Amino acid sequence: MFARPHRRQIGIVAGAALVLLGFSAPAQAQPASQSADPTTFVSQISWTSSSPVAGVTLLSGTYSNPNVHPFWTVTIQAPTEFAGISEEAEAGPPSWAQSTESALVADGYTPSATDLQWPAYTDDPHGFMGVRVRVGDYPTEADANTAAAQLTADGFAPLVEWTGFDPTTPDVELVHVAIVNPATFDGRVFAYHGTAIDSRATALQVSATLTSVASTNGGFFTIDAPMVNYVGGVNTGLSVQNGVVESLANGDRAAVVFGAHNQTRVLNLTTQAWLRAGDGSSTRLLGINRDPGYAEDCGVAGFTPTTEPRQNTVCTGENDIVEFTPQFGTTLPPAPSSGSSLQVIVNPQGRVVSVGTPGGTLPTGDWAVQAIGTDAAWLSAHAPVGARLAADTQVSTAQGQPLPLTPSTTVSSAGPMLVQDGHTAIDAVTEGTLDPQDLNDYTFSAYKHARTMIGVRANGDILLATVDGIAGVSEGMTLTEEAALMRSLGATDAMNLDGGGSTQFASYGKIIDQPSSNPLRPVGDTIDVVPAS
Helix, strand or coil: CCCCCCCCCCCCCCCHHHHHHHHCCCCCCCCCCCCCCHHHHHCCEEEEEEECCCEEEEEEEEECCCCCCCEEEEEEEEEECCCEEEEECCECHHHHHHHHHHHHHCCCCEEECCCCCCCCCCCCCCCCCEEEEEEEEEEEEHHHHHHHHHHHHHHCCEEEEEECCCCCEEEEEEEEEEEEEECCCEEEEECCCCCCCCEEHHHHHHHHHHCCCEEEEEECCCCCCCCHHHHHCCCCCCEECCCCEEECCCCCCCEEECCHHEEEEEEEEEEEEEECCCCCCCEEEEEEEECEEEEEEEEECCCCCCEEEEEEEEECCCEEEEEEECCCCECCCCCCCCCCCEEEECCEEEECEECCCCCCEECCEEEEEEECHHHHHHHHHCCCCCEEEEEEEEEEECCEEEEECCCCCCECCCCCCEEEHHHHHHHHCCCCCCCCHHHHHHHHHHHHEEEEEEEECCCCCEEEECCEEECCEEEEEEEHHHHHHHHHHHCCEEECCCHHHHEEEEEECCCCCCCCCCCCCCCCCEEEEEECC
16 A cells, blocks of 8 residues: 555566567657656656566566756645545645745745646546645755754644655656466466465565466555454455455446456456345345454445545444455454444354354354444344355446456456556546545655556556656656556556555566565565466
């Protein structure tokens, strides 16, 4: 998951002929200018390649622009409010900027102000967003932190930032790509969640275990929930392992579906789930393998402050009912500290074998249901010991078409969508990675970060890519730049996976990118390219 400053609850062999990959590169990369289109640099990335196994090409890309000189600076954050909670934002209205500049000048500072525009997404506002006010040009982060401490003492709300992460032409980029041709690759491409859904592992560990030629981090996962020790690593959106739904979709978010013969699709998916009792009663199942009453990244009916997806926010609900599948793990979340709650354990034959307080050990092969509030009353009335209980889940496309699940189906979800039908189509607001009313999280979407992305070509080729995000090493990309990169690689459909400290690319048990997390962050699931041999 991406970090945020504050929030509420393989050897590469040089010189390959890139025309064989369906695209070409200039003989010598030329620096991109600070033009109106900051994505032009993606066509100037210099590539080297290797093919460690038939059907798989690994690319290593570099870009540098000696005319761009980023530096450390201090952004003065603007006060704002969201859902009744006071926050601070990257920018504020012109009146705030003018008064802030005057106050800074009075204190002996030399501020600079920049008008920020909304990103050019398909579903967000357009034009002027706000004014960003900054102070200073510092050679090191430590120097900027010293200045920020003084600004805090002076009554301002400073945030130290690297200007290279701004949505402008970068000075350096490090990119890694795996291109898989399903027609010639003898192996499997899939989303992998390890031996238990409540577990986490690094792409490096998974690559070594599976002997994967390429392994990256996958979808968004639980990292901030109150009972993270019990549900940490569970995907916050749709996850399917071996044809079994292991977490429900978060609204209508982007997902990558891997099927038989490595047929891969990138599309928006949603889910509906029900509990059906033997007496004919049924109720809506609100979650799978998550902490009852809490939904990280939101997207649950009846929860507050929103029922829509919202990245890096934990939404809550007094009434909730959650299934824990046999692959969840052994230790179930304990009962909440207040309110009514109930847990039933169900054997593989669909019979309730125990009813009691939430928590304890999930026996091998059994599954469980935990409920709170009014849903606990429904569970008590319709699932006594000996009763039959079944859980049904339907996965559907945005158009309402059912998505068939087979034992070979795996799914990982994050967002937003980047490319559809060969065109840039970023629906960041709809998928909850940008909220125009919540500018505290503006930089998550609009600024450069380490990113992981996946796409498919019209011929079925799978594109798995990362770009590193470390100040002075590799700037990372904005969502718009990700879309431009995937289109330059020939993607007809592509989506953003988890990023920031989660971004990592491993091959045969070795890290080949430069992750920003140190030590490597264990992630919820990984995307793996595993040869048959």
